[in-house]
Amino acid sequence: MIPGYRPVVKHLTDVSRMGYGAMQLAGPHVFGPPADPEEAKRVLVRALDLGVDHIDTSDFYGPFVTNEIIREALHPYDRDLCIVTKVGARRDDEGNWLPDFEPESIRRQVHDNLGRLGTDRLGGVNLRLMDPSADFRAQWEVLAELQSEGLIGDLGLSEVTAEHVATAQEIAPVACVQNQFNIAQRGDDPLIASLAEQGVLYVPYFPLGGFTPFDTTELDRIGASYDATGRQVALAWLLQHSPNILLIPGTSSVAHLEENVAARDLVLSDEDVAALDSLHPA
Numbered sequence: 001m002i003p004g005y006r007p008v009v010k011h012l013t014d015v016s017r018m019g020y021g022a023m024q025l026a027g028p029h030v031f032g033p034p035a036d037p038e039e040a041k042r043v044l045v046r047a048l049d050l051g052v053d054h055i056d057t058s059d060f061y062g063p064f065v066t067n068e069i070i071r072e073a074l075h076p077y078d079r080d081l082c083i084v085t086k087v088g089a090r091r092d093d094e095g096n097w098l099p100d101f102e103p104e105s106i107r108r109q110v111h112d113n114l115g116r117l118g119t120d121r122l123g124g125v126n127l128r129l130m131d132p133s134a135d136f137r138a139q140w141e142v143l144a145e146l147q148s149e150g151l152i153g154d155l156g157l158s159e160v161t162a163e164h165v166a167t168a169q170e171i172a173p174v175a176c177v178q179n180q181f182n183i184a185q186r187g188d189d190p191l192i193a194s195l196a197e198q199g200v201l202y203v204p205y206f207p208l209g210g211f212t213p214f215d216t217t218e219l220d221r222i223g224a225s226y227d228a229t230g231r232q233v234a235l236a237w238l239l240q241h242s243p244n245i246l247l248i249p250g251t252s253s254v255a256h257l258e259e260n261v262a263a264r265d266l267v268l269s270d271e272d273v274a275a276l277d278s279l280h281p282a
């Protein structure tokens with residue numbers, strides 16, 4: 001055990017619903033270092049101050065940049081923090097995203113994330129499917145082994161269908177699914193409902209539209225009556241959309257982080273939820 005080290009133990013099932021996605025802490029196009037590394041560390045420290053206990057990251061981001069910043073800003077970690085990473089891809093020298101999917105590579109990636117974050121247990125690991133047609137059973141079995149070795153708290157899948165989840169569940173429990181979903185992109189509505197019935201968490205990526213932010217005109221109008229911004233409305237809508245949704249909005253700015261986290265206290269009326277539901281139906 002590293003002197004002064006405290007294990008990361010919180011499970012995804014125990015985290016508060018408003019988490020933080022660290023991808024925006026890397027440089028432009030999620031490649032290289034951020035323009036303002038000190039602000040990046042302040043974002044992480046402020047997130048924990050505000051009660052965030054779930055951070056989503058990956059060695060893909062930078063690559064390695066966000067995990068290094070997390071370690072610099074937050075290590076030694078609080079026992080109440082759940083850091084969730086992803087495996088299944090890598091970046092090349094130009095920043096392209098490539099599949100990295102052999103079972104032995106999956107094992108190495110988990111150990112690399114552990115080492116870079118400076119911990120001997122990850123709160124969670126998502127297997128990111130870069131090729132939805134690939135047979136991922138061998139990779140999922142490796143993750144199940146690493147979980148039984150005590151290196152991973154919860155296992156998740158990213159960029160998957162209901163069929164992928166069913167296949168994975170035959171091998172090891174799926175704690176969460178991480179797919180793209182937001183108020184303007186609702187293709188996963190049936191999957192979210194089915195996962196809720198199975199007790200599986202759903203963690204939408206790009207909750208604010210990611211690289212292509214959606215038009216917030218109508219959201220701003222509804223938000224005005226709550227003294228809230230359109231983006232806060234988008235996040236509050238997600239929290240009210242289904243009880244199995246956990247949020248990880250990303251930002252590189254402390255001010256935006258504070259705005260986003262405050263959305264956890266925004267309760268939209270049934271009437272406004274209905275109006276928002278009809279903006280971009282599933």
Ligand SMILES: NC(=O)c1ccc[n+]([C@@H]2O[C@H](COP(=O)([O-])OP(=O)(O)OC[C@H]3O[C@@H](n4cnc5c(N)ncnc54)[C@H](OP(=O)(O)O)[C@@H]3O)[C@@H](O)[C@H]2O)c1
Nearest residue numbers: 021022023056158205206207208209210249250251252256
């Ligand atoms: N599994 C996967 O394949 C996958 C893919 C993508 C992302 N993810 C995860 O999902 C997390 C969330 O996705 P994301 O960060 O890409 O997208 P997002 O949360 O939808 O949006 C982030 C974008 O919105 C801006 N933003 C955030 N809060 C804002 C605010 N209050 N006001 C104005 N602009 C604001 C950010 O810019 P500023 O930095 O200027 O605030 C950034 O450009 C990521 O951090 C990552 O951990 C997973």
